Amino acid sequence: MAICAYVTFEDPEGGDDERDLALSAWREAGIDGRVERWDDPAVDWSAYDAVVVRSVWDYILRREEFLAWTRRVESVTRLLNPSPVLETNTDKTYLRELGVPTVPTHWSSEGLPDWPEYVVKPAISAGARDTTRTADRDKARALAAALEADGRTPMVQPYLDMVESEGETSLLYFNGRFSHAVRRLPMLAPGMTYDDNARAQLRTPAPDQVDLAEKVLTAVPQPLLYARIDLVRLPGGEPAVIEVELTEPYLFLRYEPRAAANLATALRELL
Template structure:
């Protein structure tokens, strides 16, 4: 039986909705999963056949420490997703290099475009942390400037009403295969909620096409990938985020999802 670490953070109960189904499915696939905190100095990473990064949701304030940990782990065992993926994916400036349709983004506090509403956030963030929605262009510039003054890179985007009507569509892939998709409740709209509120959705053909182009652009094997898409005012899909580090996978939303993840892990092992 293979032994794999399921890597979490200091609050292991924080992802219980994910961890329980995942570890149960791993066991059925012949994989023993053991929960480890990524920053636990006593963890023996070399003893694992693979180390699977999951709910490392506190890395945002400790990104360099997290990446140093990832490099150490990758030097003694297999890390999933691989270290180069974690290095690039934990800073959203990767969107500039994607070469595919993305939500329009301004990367500075200066010369902001004239948009009806703005969303301002740092490039290293998660769960709408340090994210503000405002209709005031000067306020948006001030928020972006404050991030720059703190040594952080701002990203300023237009707020898209389509997020409330059409919603964000998240497509989940395990080892490159489509597993399921969900419509996520917007975290900045009038019904704002945490990102775990969602319902299953059948993605449209143009969304699948774009998501698979995103996957094809990543030159590394991926145990898991979540491609978050929105529709622009013209109706065309665009990437809002490519989640390859610690995405919530909505395993309880699709009955086969946990088994799909386990099968992908078994294949990569």
């Protein structure tokens, strides 16, 4: 039986509600999954057939330490997703190099475009941390400047009303194969309450969304155990990438009955 590490972080709140579902599916696929903290110095990573990065949600506070850990692990065993992928993906400046339609982004506090509303966030972030929506151009400029003063790269984007009507569509792929897609509810809409049971809904992606997501995936040369491609529609109706989640994405395993088994099958294939 293959032995794989399911890598998380020290989370006193136990926020990873996908862990048990994933590990159960791994067992059914003949994989012994063991939970490990990425920063636990006592772990012998070479004892694992593969090390699977999952809920490492504190990496944004310790990115360089986390990336050094990925390189150490990859020197002794298989890391999924691979270290070069994680290094690129943990800084959202990768969006500048995708070569596909993305949400318009201004990368400086200077010369902000004249948009009705702005979303300001740092290039290294997760879960809408340090993200602000504002209609005040001066406030958006000040927020971006504060990020720069802190040594962080700002991302300034227009707020897209389509997010509230169309929603964000997340397409999930395991070992390059489509598993399922969900419509994610807007996190920055006025009065939005985040009911976990209604955080997303299964949806069938449109052909143009599938084409765009798969164009992004084919540009990644390394094998990916998991990939989540987050898309929105621009005012003209065309799909655009808002984010490519290859590090520690929520996989919405509870929303599709076959999703956990799809993930386990993909891991078995890569082993």
